[in-house]
Amino acid sequence: TNTFSKPFVSLMGEFTNASQVLYYKNYCYSFSASNILKWNTDSLILHTIPVSQVTDKDITSMALDSLGNLWLSTDEGLVVYNQVKKIFRHFTIADGLPAYKMEGNLYCGKNGTMHFGSVDYLLQFQxxxxxxxxxxxxxxxxxxxxxxxxxxxxxxxxxxxxSPNAHNFIFAWSILSFADPLNNKYYYQLKGVDKNWRFAGNMGRVEFVNLSPGHYTLLLKGENENGISANKILQFDFTIQLPFWKTTWFVFLIIALMAIIFYGLYRYRINHIRKLEALRNRISLNLHDDIGSTLSSISILSALALHKEKNRETQDILETIKNNAISLMDEMDDIVWSINPRNDSLHSLFLRIRSFAAKLFEAKNINYKIEIPNSILHIKMTMQNRQHLYLILKEAINNLIKYSACSEAGIAVNFHKPLLSISIEDNGKGFSMNKDYAGNGLKNMKKRADALGANLKIQSKDNEGTKVNLTLKIK
Incomplete structure (x- = not known):
């Protein structure tokens, strides 16, 4: 008959030098020179713990207490192994054992008392x-x-x-366990910096260097040589202040000062603009009332004198005076218009151009079309640039009237931010660019376009009409 209920062959290699077998809750325990052995009596699954993890001395005997803890006698004292926590604890003469070497046998009695016997003494303990x-x-x-x-x-x-100057921190902490203090273990975690606990060694000391300003919480903990954690986790809250130039109140102060400065500059600019506008209004009014009326008087008086004068030479002089006065009045009117701040918009400029061109086209019986978009309604331009643009367009229209001999003409304005494009074209006789481009009128147009930062392009051929195109960027 077969004496054994289950085969044991698979475990035999581990038991070549095994000594002493104990039974506890479906598990058997034994030990050899190299391993502590534990196997399930039903499944025969074997678990081993290397003896080197427990002691570098020989194990002489083993016993199980009522809690399932393994007690081992060795050449350097007693060792207890907690199977639940998986930790070892060593006992030596320092803990009260009668001898350093525990060479003998361990046995746990029915009442839970542990007995150890050797040739020299008998030891009992709970x-x-x-x-x-x-x-x-x-x-x-x-x-x-x-x-x-x-x-x-x-x-x-x-x-x-x-203070913001605090840049080096050293913390030291200790657990009050003095049985084997060199085997105490310490850990720390600086919230916001460390995601996990960090091991601080066996001395409980940590140093932080160059921490940024802010709020910190330092957590400290420890455990004794038996792996038992301290009664609480220490929490140390501390704050490193910001330098004053990084504080909220200082930032608000700087913002407030900058706002006051910008507002002051804004008010200064507005006042300066208002003063300039007042000066321009005054100059415009004075030119219109004083010089304009004087030129008007000269024109009227020269016309009256011309009507009465019989001498041909004198008539020619008076005619010249009258024509010059009228010309000066027109130019003065342009100057007064350009100076007046109410005319600073492009819309005002093109209304004046349309009025100027329409009178000339109608006087010459020229069919015309003028297109001005509403998108330029509120666009402003400086007085100087507005005057340059006005005189370029006026010169182009005057040239069209004087030289083109056209029957149709057109002025088109387009604005696609930030580019403003203006074209003036006719179906007249045109001219040779190589031959006639040296004229003063065209040269002046080019100079004013350069002053505007604009691109002026004139296209013309004999008997094919003329097209003037001006493109500039509106800032």
């Missing part, structure tokens, strides 16, 4: 009491704070505020 004494939760304290290498008073209950 595992629960021993473990309770070592599993006492330790307290934790912040022991030191240095800022720029200067010791600071520590008060965890309040927020600490440091």
């Amino acid at each position: 595992p629960e009491k021993v473990l309770a004494s070592i599993e006492k939760i330790p307290a934790i304290r912040l022991t030191e704070l240095l800022v720029n290498n200067q010791i600071q008073a520590v008060d965890e209950s309040r927020k600490h505020i440091f």
